[in-house]
Amino acid sequence: AVHGRRLSPYAYNRGGGADRIAAEEAAQLARNELAAALRPWRKKFPDMRVDAQVILESPAPALLHGTANAELLIVGRRPRGHLLPPRIGHVVQAAVHHAPCPVAVVPFG
Incomplete structure (x- = not known):
């Protein structure tokens, strides 16, 4: 399961790079959302292996x-x-x- 999350504009610093703390907050929020979306399916199919990925783009x-x-x-x-x-x-x-x-x-x- 792949969840893509574009960083908000506030996550970028003046040098054009992403702020590490803002990027980690966005990634954690995306992981929580992905876990919530997968929860009913993991319960219904407990033997199914799922590789959950969050990609910040x-x-x-x-x-x-x-x-x-x-x-x-x-x-x-x-x-x-x-x-x-x-x-x-x-x-x-x-x-x-x-x-x-x-x-x-x-x-x-």
Whole structure:
């Protein structure tokens, strides 16, 4: 499971680098969110091993970098409702076009 988190503008110092404390706070928040999202699935499938990664960059590149050795990438997409045509977001589009492995797009929500 990969969670990409772009740092907020306040996390950068005048030299253009990221402030270490702000980056660690953002990473911890992202780890907490990822753990909360995985919690029900870990409970339902306790024998399934999950490698949870937080990558501090935009979600689409983080997903692609985090799946360099994957055999299958599964990405979710939120359905828009029965009256609107289906569409995918920029993260799913990047995965479909640039992933180094097969991609399964699964509607959820």
